[in-house]
Amino acid sequence: MAEKIKLFVNGQEVEVESGKNLVDAIGAVGIEIPHLCYHPALGADGNCRMCLVGIEDGRPPLVPACKTRAVEGMKVQLDTEKIKKIQHDVMEFELVNHPVDCPVCDQAGECKLQDYYMQYDGQKSRMTVPQVRKAKHLDFGCGVVHDQERCILCARCVRFTRMITKTGELGIVNRTDYARVTIFPGRPLANRYALNVVDICPVGAMTSSDFRFKQRAWFLTSSKGICHGCSKGCNIFIDHNREKYKDDVIYRFRPRLNEQVNGYFICDEGRLTYKLENEQRLTQAMLNGKATDFGTAVEGIRRALSQARKPLFVVSPNCSLEEMRAIQQLAASQNATLCGYSDGYIKQGDGDDYLIQDDKSANRAGFDLLGIDSSQSGFEAAAAEADLLVSFQNDLTRTLGTEACGQLKERMNLISIGSYDDALSQLASISLPVASYSEKSGTIVNADRILQRFAVAVVKNAPPVSLIQAVAQLGGEITSLESAWEDLTASVAVLNKVDFAQIPEQGLALTDSEVSNVAA
Amino acid sequence: MSAKIKILERKGSSLYERLYLFEVFKGMAVTFRHFITNFLDNSKLLVRHYPEVKPEIPVRWRGRHRLTTHEDGTMKCVACYMCQTNCPAKCIMIEAGERTDGRSEKMPVRFDIDLLECIYCGYCVEACPMEAIRMDTGIYSVIGEERQPFVKGLDELLATKGAFTEEEYKKGGA
Numbered sequence: 049m050a051e052k053i054k055l056f057v058n059g060q061e062v063e064v065e066s067g068k069n070l071v072d073a074i075g076a077v078g079i080e081i082p083h084l085c086y087h088p089a090l091g092a093d094g095n096c097r098m099c100l101v102g103i104e105d106g107r108p109p110l111v112p113a114c115k116t117r118a119v120e121g122m123k124v125q126l127d128t129e130k131i132k133k134i135q136h137d138v139m140e141f142e143l144v145n146h147p148v149d150c151p152v153c154d155q156a157g158e159c160k161l162q163d164y165y166m167q168y169d170g171q172k173s174r175m176t177v178p179q180v181r182k183a184k185h186l187d188f189g190c191g192v193v194h195d196q197e198r199c200i201l202c203a204r205c206v207r208f209t210r211m212i213t214k215t216g217e218l219g220i221v222n223r224t225d226y227a228r229v230t231i232f233p234g235r236p237l238a239n240r241y242a243l244n245v246v247d248i249c250p251v252g253a254m255t256s257s258d259f260r261f262k263q264r265a266w267f268l269t270s271s272k273g274i275c276h277g278c279s280k281g282c283n284i285f286i287d288h289n290r291e292k293y294k295d296d297v298i299y300r301f302r303p304r305l306n307e308q309v310n311g312y313f314i315c316d317e318g319r320l321t322y323k324l325e326n327e328q329r330l331t332q333a334m335l336n337g338k339a340t341d342f343g344t345a346v347e348g349i350r351r352a353l354s355q356a357r358k359p360l361f362v363v364s365p366n367c368s369l370e371e372m373r374a375i376q377q378l379a380a381s382q383n384a385t386l387c388g389y390s391d392g393y394i395k396q397g398d399g400d401d402y403l404i405q406d407d408k409s410a411n412r413a414g415f416d417l418l419g420i421d422s423s424q425s426g427f428e429a430a431a432a433e434a435d436l437l438v439s440f441q442n443d444l445t446r447t448l449g450t451e452a453c454g455q456l457k458e459r460m461n462l463i464s465i466g467s468y469d470d471a472l473s474q475l476a477s478i479s480l481p482v483a484s485y486s487e488k489s490g491t492i493v494n495a496d497r498i499l500q501r502f503a504v505a506v507v508k509n510a511p512p513v514s515l516i517q518a519v520a521q522l523g524g525e526i527t528s529l530e531s532a533w534e535d536l537t538a539s540v541a542v543l544n545k546v547d548f549a550q551i552p553e554q555g556l557a558l559t560d561s562e563v564s565n566v567a568a
Numbered sequence: 569m570s571a572k573i574k575i576l577e578r579k580g581s582s583l584y585e586r587l588y589l590f591e592v593f594k595g596m597a598v599t600f601r602h603f604i605t606n607f608l609d610n611s612k613l614l615v616r617h618y619p620e621v622k623p624e625i626p627v628r629w630r631g632r633h634r635l636t637t638h639e640d641g642t643m644k645c646v647a648c649y650m651c652q653t654n655c656p657a658k659c660i661m662i663e664a665g666e667r668t669d670g671r672s673e674k675m676p677v678r679f680d681i682d683l684l685e686c687i688y689c690g691y692c693v694e695a696c697p698m699e700a701i702r703m704d705t706g707i708y709s710v711i712g713e714e715r716q717p718f719v720k721g722l723d724e725l726l727a728t729k730g731a732f733t734e735e736e737y738k739k740g741g742a
Contacts, residue, residue: 151648151697152674185673261664261674264649292661 055122056104070113070124071099081126082135082164084142084250085202086114089312090211096142096202098164100134101126110134132168139169145180145225146251147197155252157265161200180225188218189236190316191243191257196228199253205229205245212313212402213239229253240404244313247302258320259300263289268299271505272553274492275301276366276485277318278399279407281494281555282310286322286486286505295509298322298486308554309498315404325506330469330481342513346521348478349438349463353522356436356461359384362427363420364441365393365409368490369543370532371515372414375440377535378524385434388412388420389427392447405495410485413493417540417558431456438463440515441482445471465518483512489529491548493558499546500555625706627732627740630690632707633681633720634728636700642669643726644700647676651692651701659685660692679722683710706731 050065057079064073071081072088084096092114099113102125113124125131142161150156182196206218206229217237220229231237237245246256268287275282283304290296301322303314333345340348353359361379363372365388379386390409399406415422431437437444437460445453450471456462457475464476467484486506493499513521520527526535533548542558585591606613616623625631636644647664665677692701705728712718730737 149672151650152646152672156648261647261666264653266653267649292658 053118053120055118055120055124057124058127064118066118068118070101070116070118073118081113082168083114084160084200085204087204087248090204090207093203093207098135098138102128102131135168139164142200143173144175153198153252154255154260159252160250182228188231189238192237192245193255193257193260194229195253198251199229200251201227202250204248205254208245208248213241215239240315240317241313243316243319263299272304273486273505274500274502275314275318275321276410277321277408278405279409279412279495280310280403280405281410281492281500282314282318282403284314288506296506298325298506306554309494310403324468325484325486328469330466330473330479333481334479336477345478345480349480349522352436352461352463353382358434359436359438360430360434361386362437362439362442362444363388365390365412365415367411367441367515368492369411369414369536370490370529372418372420373532373536374516374519374524374526376418376420377526378519378522381523385430386420387427387430388415388422389424390422390442390447391424407495411492413495413497417493417542434460436461439465439472441466443470443472480518481512482515482518487512488514497558498555499551499558501551625731627736630688630703631705632710633701633703633725634705634730635679635725636702637726642671643675644698645676645679646672646698647674648697650695650697654691654695656689656691657685657687676722679725681720681725683718683720684715702730704730704732704737
């Protein structure tokens with residue numbers, strides 16, 4: 049815990065954390081200092097002047113709050129006439145050349161300029177000369193669309209490409225009215241985190257071509273989720289909306305702050321994985337190439353299991369801990385071999401030293417915790433003697449290729465329980481649709497062994513059955529998350545101190561040492 | 569503060585009234601008197617001969633919606649979804665797309681108003697920042713045999729003209 053200090057805001061004593069600047073320190077106790085250019089991940093730049101505050105008896109008397117460290121006994125003034133006039137004037141200045149095209153701007157509803165105008169400005173434009181016209185709808189690459197007229201030149205995007213991605217594609221050229229954010233000629237944004245500039249832009253100058261004009265911000269419901277694009281497990285907001293007469297559809301992923309995992313940002317690839325949740329989903333149970341209802345398909349799998357001499361269960365590294373445990377129990381009761389062979393989910397050399405990982409599955413660490421073998425040799429040995437293969441969301445065609453899976457099918461019965469209409473579910477004799485990660489709750493362990501829980505975000509008009517329930521219907525003992533938790537805490541040493549119902553939002557770092565577990 | 573109380577005599581309790589038949593014949597006499605006078609001369613009838621004679625629609629009267637256009641024929645709507653957001657009946661369904669006519673950046677590719685759900689409150693007109701949607705068509709009767717024709721699409725809303733001149737509309741204070 050950081051040290052606490054006491055200071056005064058508008059004459060009122062507040063206790064804040066030391067070592068932070070005034071915007072963060074006072075913001076943490078619920079008093080907002082308006083700011084446009086400052087972003088906690090990008091540091092203080094002090095160019096917007098929106099955060100100017102008065103310091104009583106201070107030298108100098110006016111300071112930018114983003115660049116001023118909170119000090120014991122400081123007397124900060126936010127509500128004096130002078131400060132209010134500064135905020136009002138800065139807003140008026142920002143809006144001098146702003147096109148005020150909020151009706152067509154995607155940022156409307158989550159725009160700092162709109163919020164601050166309502167809060168601090170609220171007057172009509174006094175401009176009598178024509179506004180400076182700049183370029184609109186510029187394609188900056190990586191799906192970023194820039195509007196120079198809306199830009200307030202806070203340089204957040206410029207600092208992002210310099211400080212975070214260290215690629216420096218963006219810059220501000222010219223001065224005064226002619227200043228604008230731009231790319232170097234012929235050198236568009238080319239980094240794997242570029243779409244974060246859309247999030248950090250406080251106004252609508254940076255928009256995403258993927259989300260452009262799809263929805264207005266106020267229609268969207270933001271649910272907390274965890275990205276399953278790779279083993280980092282970045283925290284995200286799942287923005288979804290159920291339009292009239294339609295289904296609940298995800299429109300975008302946005303990064304959610306988690307200092308322990310991803311910080312303020314996510315990668316573009318993960319951000320766009322929301323499309324997989326909407327498209328190419330397996331919604332219909334299939335039995336020998338014919339559509340059937342869920343119950344019949346479950347009955348078919350039960351029959352196949354009872355007839356099989358030696359079943360092989362292949363579990364996906366994207367399954368949650370609870371699901372893995374449920375499948376493990378089912379495998380034990382059915383005398384089946386359990387295997388997590390999924391090398392196809394690993395893209396060797398794709399990761400970087402920031403967020404992106406080689407392993408494109410979310411919970412491979414869960415295999416280690418539960419002792420599920422995921423080696424190729426283990427799979428081959430088991431496949432040699434098996435006569436039934438049941439895949440639990442594991443698209444084996446990614447690992448073996450479609451052809452090899454076709455050869456497997458000649459030797460044994462192939463059953464797929466999955467969420468996507470992938471190549472394996474088309475090959476399988478029975479395919480059973482289950483909920484995907486945005487539609488279920490669960491717990492996963494990321495590459496850094498941080499245990500994170502996620503809850504149901506999207507509720508479809510016809511909600512798919514969760515994998516745990518599907519396994520229970522096949523004869524598994526675990527029927528709910530709670531029963532899975534009891535079992536996990538009882539049987540897995542690392543998890544025996546974990547209270548699954550109380551996993552903190554920031555996640556829980558799993559270590560083998562008892563001390564840190566108790567402290568957590 | 570005491571309320572003013574007026575006591576009314578309850579009628580219908582005398583023997584003459586309770587005999588019922590006399591009162592019925594008195595009522596029938598009134599009815600037949602009206603029938604015969606109107607039958608012989610219907611020029612003084614207080615009834616409008618709808619649908620031969622249409623009612624006069626005032627400027628502020630909220631009729632069926634239309635989408636307005638600029639002078640060069642391009643639509644004013646920029647698909648900001650304000651009308652859809654403000655609609656209490658949730659009868660407006662918009663899909664936005666890229667605009668190519670140089671007016672703005674955004675325009676609706678789909679703009680449906682379900683007139684069976686619309687309550688004709690006029691909130692969409694109030695919400696519109698572009699004066700793109702108006703209810704000044706004077707159309708008060710929408711007829712169809714199925715549900716589908718009641719969902720008015722972009723083309724139909726744009727094709728409908730207003731029933732009043734611009735000056736009249738502005739003066740109407742709508």
